Amino acid sequence: MNKQLFDVVIIGGGPAGLAAAHSAKLNGAKKILIIERDRELGGILQQCIHNGFGLHRFQQELTGPGYAQRYIQLVKEHPEIEVLLDTMVLQVNKDKTVIAVNPKQGVFEVQGEAIVFTMGCRERTRGAIRIPGKRPAGVFTAGAAQRMVNMEGYLPGKKIVILGSGDIGLIMARRLTLEGADVQAVLEIMPYSNGLTRNIVQCLDDYNIPLHLAHTIIAIHGQERVTGVTCAKVDANMKPIAGTEFDIECDCVLLSVGLIPENELSEEVGIALDAKTNGPIVDQRRQTSIPGFFAAGNVVHVHDLVDFVSEEGEIAGKYAALFAQSKLPENYRTLHVMAENAIRTVVPQKIALDHVSLDAVRLFMRVGKPEENLMVEVTGAGEKVLASKRLPIAKPGEMIVLEIPIDKFADAGDSIAVTTRQVVKA
Amino acid sequence: MSQVVRKISCIVCPMGCSGEVTLENGEFKTATGYTCKRGSDYAKLEVTSPKRMLTTTVRVRDGELNLLPVASDKPLPKNKVLPAARCLAGVQVVAPIKEGDIIYENILDLGVNIIATRDLAKR
Structure with missing residues (x-):
């Protein structure tokens, strides 16, 4: 060969x-x-x-x-x-x-x-989030349903409950409505949605589809096919609260859970x-x-x-x-980029320094939970601030981007940190 | 004089700016809090005559795929989006198709055309 x-x-x-x-x-x-x-x-x-x-x-x-x-x-x-x-x-x-x-x-x-x-x-599947109940047909990930509806020409169900309010879940709520299905509700275990604001407005609000924040599915019912789900409100630790259970009749559950x-x-x-x-x-x-x-x-x-x-x-x-x-170009030094305080992730995690490259470095970051009046700072050796950005609102679902000229790293030490602090509203 | 302030989240781009629109006796006065002109234009339209783009699919005969993705060439009134989608549910086209081909002219007499958003080869 x-x-x-x-x-x-x-x-x-x-x-x-x-x-x-x-x-x-x-x-x-x-x-x-x-x-x-x-x-x-x-x-x-x-x-x-x-x-x-x-x-x-x-x-x-x-x-x-x-x-x-x-x-x-x-x-x-x-x-x-x-x-x-x-x-x-x-x-x-x-x-x-x-x-x-x-x-x-x-x-x-x-x-x-x-x-x-x-x-x-x-996509994360039902197994990844362990929803108790039966194993009937009619449970899909939102992306699989999207391929079915938009490319293959099948509807995954007619009465639909969506778990998770990420963008794919929101987009599918609208899509299925336009195709004639009845979307009963979108449930989100967190007290906020990770979807873009524009998708909540034009996919849910436009079609009067209820979004239940801090709610999850605690059981899926049905023998051959899904017949309904039991939902409940969750507490701050995401545990279902007894007494808040209610049932929704449906023949399809879509998962948009990460x-x-x-x-x-x-x-x-x-x-x-x-x-x-x-x-x-x-x-x-x-x-x-x-x-x-x-x-x-x-x-x-x-x-x-x-x-x-x-x-x-x-x-x-x-x-x-x-x-x-x-x-x-040969590196003479590699800097590590640390995510601190409200910042959960940052990419790239390393910066390779050479004597040739002139390209500015763009850091892509996400916060761990929604924040308000945040000052994001990139600091090098001796707490020197290399770049900063003030954000009135920061959401986990929306990437934060900061651009730093490459020459700023030359005397920044072995690592830089992306950190945040609260600022008072202007 | 009655003044009403409405919070409107912009949907033009994924930034999703939220701002406020002031109405006086039902008439648009000002829009504040948007980071670009498209945002304030959207907010004004949203409180006077809300519009949305429509994206959906139509059936295809002899195509590489069973469905062709289509979109409106401009926004249509919000309350016409669902009727337009239902109208397109009955449409079938024949491959091959080029991106930009008009699939449905002047849908529901709204002066809006529905166009193909990708090429689709013959099977």
């Missing part, structure tokens, strides 16, 4: 992978491969038929498929970029060989100089993961703990805007291309 050689092998053809491929080409890579397991490129964008994509990147409001198509076109313009569809990667080795399988070639191997992980994330970066492949290679983001620890070039392995998009940390996924893909693709050409 002769093994094909590539400068950059990209695993996953969603928005991060597409942007990585295009950027790798623009940065000098001559042979680039995208491996995608679905029957077409675009990833989850293809099932996100709602609008709101691309305001940053294309300065227009696109649907998911529209956004995907623009990137697919960019990739198709370049013969240096090869695409394998219907192809599943089984294993990635430390020597950068990739073992994959598809119906045409069977099991085969390719060799990369650099690897980019852009596998995205997957996303987990999909890192089986990266873990097998031995790449270090961040316990909070569940994605690889990366530097500002999106290089992981193993040289030559890069990662971008939802596999690193779950984003709320595809525009930022594309941006991250571009960064990873660029530096993967430079690595493949042995042009990646």
